[in-house]
Amino acid sequence: MYWSKTLIPTLREAPADAEIVSHKLLLRAGLIRKLAGGVYTFLPLGLRALRKVEQIIREEMDRAGANEVLMPALQPKEIWEQSGRAETASNVLFKVKDSSNREWFLSPTAEEVITTLAANEINSYRQLPKNFYQVSLKFRDEIRPRFGLMRAKEFIMKDAYSFDTTDAGAMASYQKMYAAYQRIFARCGLQAFPVEADTGVIGGSHSHEFMVPAETGENDVAYCEACGYAANIEKATSGLPKTAAREIGAAPEKFATPGVVTIEALSKDPYKVPANRQIKTLVYIADSQPILILIRGDDQLNETKLLAKTGAVVARPATVDEIVLLLGAKPGSLGAVYINFERFPDDVRNSLFEARKNILERDGISGFEKIKVYADERLQGANDMTTGANEDGFHLKNVSIERDIKVTAWFDLRTVSAGEPCAKCAQPLKIRRAIEVGHVFKLGTKYSEKLNATFLAADGSRQPCVMGCYGIGVTRTLQAVIEQGNDKDGIIWPLSVAPYQVCLTPLAVAPESEPMKLAEKIYAELTAQGVDVILDDRDERPGVKFKDSELVGFPIRLAIGEKALAKGEVEIKPRSGPVQFVKIADAVSTVLALVKTVYSR
Template sequence: MYWTQTFIPTLKETPSDAEIVSHQLLLRAGLVRKLTGGLYTFLPMGLRALRKIEQIIRQEMNRAGGIEVLMPALQPSEIWKQSGRYETAADVLYKIRDRARKEWVLGPTHEEVITTLAANELNSYRQFPRNFYQIQTKFRDEIRPRFGLMRAKEFIMKDAYSFDTSDEGAMASYRRMYDAYTRIFFRCGLKAFPVEADTGVIGGNHSHEFMVPAETGENEVVYCESGGYAANIEKATSRGPSPSTPTDGTGDSPEKFPTPGVVSIEALAAAPHSVPAHAQIKTLVYILDSKPALILMRGDDQLNSAKLLAKTGAIQARPATVDEIVATLGAHPGSLGGAHNVPHDVSVYADEVLRGARGMTTGANVDGFHLHNVEMDRDIRVSHWADFRMVRAGEQCVETGEALKIRRAIEVGHVFKLGTKYSEKLNSTFLAEDGSRQTTVMGCYGIGLTRTLQAVIEQCKDKDGICWPLSVAPHQVCLTPLNVAPESQPRQVAEKLLMELTAAGIDVILDDRDERPGVKFKDSELVGFPLRVNVGEKSLAKGEVELKPRTGPTQPVKIDDAAAQIIGFVRSGMAALA
């Protein structure tokens, strides 16, 4: 491959609409160009890197027993109505109509399609287990596309779906995918690690996300240094907050006292009231599937909205408006509480941390008043207890007791054990060995290819540009003759190396541009080829060429040894990523 025969529009300056480094590098290195917000064209170098990731995924999926298929991106809205996600996933669904006014959806994922296939084709226990996968473009009406490929309206995903006849079988399938994912990200040169995850709208009961640590990531991961525990903050739990919740109340009845103008936990914690936040009960009003509900949290805790959805089973949850709050409790935010004047048809959810709490202070549901001496068990009608709180750094790990840490990360893969959620709705059943009809047990497993590509850049870069791992680099080697005239010695030596390396199966590009050395050096570093070979008169005079690994020092090698050295560099580097 010759540089002048492809298209690598590098940029010296940083485009102003790219905020994070990996996005800037995607643009500057000429890997992609934006069509419009959330939609990108892949240029040759970006496409090559993407294809390499795709091949790694394909190889590992096949090795793990996956069967490649390709499903339609355009789907009838009926199957979405049948699964119930026409409503629950409504905000990400692109809907379109054909000339007959029939409605279609552009698939944001393919559970409905694959389950329909399984329902029609997998009818006997003899046909299981099965794991179908595809690499395909997904469409999501993202509320806010951002960070280049990280969150786009259209993106490429590998999605796999397993079908088993039993829960144990499904667990084994899950485990196989989990292991395959570990290998895939390792081979891509990515430091990714699995964390326990919330299942969100996809549903199911067991899930891990594969996370790439990065300051620019959109997720927060709670983890324990010893490696015993790691979870998405949406799911994370701990041994609880410190200090612990008071349980030594006086036993006196709730006592109303005036708190004019005190409408926050902080204000009540300050003088003159001086009620510590952990001795307060925070009362939140949420609208769960259009019904108001109270959420009681300890004063110093934050509500975890993912847990709220998961624990209440609500499809939609939003904070109530001030008007809705007044209509429900008769008081304004800042004076709310669960002890008095709570209508009987309003559910009261309380965080586990409040169990057995005594001597607490909370709003009186009368503007300007709070209550002392509140005891959860005695004074508040709790309909449901659950863990609703956001874990904080420093709390003790549930497994090891060590202090938990929190860091940001990019989610590149997600594995779910789905159970029978989709197979029931879409009638995927089979005849068991004993002649009974049973429902298939499913799992689904996604990897965002385009996001993975950008995550690699986010993790593998320096001040000069991208530092591709050999396994996903658009080209492994960049031959750089410093004189490109056809008869010049640098050009001839470079051409000979090109032939030898290509014959050895090395993926090489020759920078045949008639540019000054500085320009070629800068560009090759920006695009990030793992190895550059400088072929210039200066070193040729000594019978040498130079090997310049992207992340290491320049090494002179004899011309006759060059090909073998380069091949050795590539093969050993690739072996380290196998």
């Protein structure tokens, strides 16, 4: 390609709405342009890089035995209702109506479509296992698009779906994809590592995310350098000991705490109750039912764990009004010792109970009379604890959680912090930010059962396919490559995904000038060898050409100037390496040798 024939609108300054370095460079290097928030056009250079990432993904998916298909972006509402996700994934679904008022969803993923296909086309165990994938445009009704391609309303995703006859087979399919992902990200020049992950509304039993470490990422990963444990903070656990038991009195004791509504205030004079001897009581509305969550005072609730462990579809903190109706006190004085107004005489209690129940049920909240209490495992066996008395301005001490509180179930509900001992090897955990570029799930039979994707087994029985699904955010991966590879001058592409591998830079471009004639000759030779070359034929000053080639980040620049030519030489400069002058006759072979170092930046 000749530079003057394509469109590479480089910018000296980044548009004001670009926040992170990779977003700025995507715009400055002329790879993308924004049409609207979270919606971008890929310009020629950006599309070339994107296609290279896609090609790597296709090669590795094919190598792993997956078959490429292309499924509709426009999906009928009915199949989403059948899987149950019309409701559970409702907040991210783009919904459209056609002229006859029929509802459609713009595909954020394709479990329903592929499972419907399998239901129709796969009948026998002889046809399994199978793995189908596609690379296509996906839509998500992001409430807040951010960081360019990182979180967009519209993006390119590779999604794959495996179908097996047995659980063990599904596990093998999962491992194949896991290995393919490691190859894919390595070939893209990315340092991506797998971490244990929550399965979210996709569901399933087993899941890893592939993470690219970056301060601008939107995920926190807990990891152990000693044993290799790594997990999304939403899933991570640690090996902290349970709260120590002590000698205490026979019953909880109420004491006045006027104006004290925080853990911190109660830990100070005159009360001096350390946060780790307090029980924090949180009220949530989970699937329209009130629940209490008990966490140690110095811990933080992990809402993802709450949903995962309780099986709730949606949960939100209760409002202050709801809390007063439920427990009779405002936040700051809440506890789970007396949750049904035991402190009142029976007749008063019953009338309060009925009145409040009616109001809550009017607002769609049910199960008031039997509030479930979920407690974090770290509180198991804890006594000599202090918690709210469900009476404004009062707390209870001498609380033994097992004796005084009716806990419905114990779960790991807390968020781990850096420095806690690893659950596997006791070394201190670290936490860092990362970009999620891929996700693999073992789904099991959740979708195949709901959408009737069954097969006839060798023994004649009809069984649901055991499924897995595997996603890679292609456009996000592209941006992650830039986020990880840049310096003050611009992008540093790995050879594998660079829009062009070599930038030929003649410093005189008149058709009959020596630099231009030599550039055209080298261009022809490199192109014939299968190298992606761009020839900067613009009549610009050398400084402009050098700055642009570094901003765009071509891995190898071959400059041809009058001075070096007079000595029979040209100048070859890797994007992040030293300049070398080579004889004209050796120029092509030197470049070819550099291009062979496929995995290097």
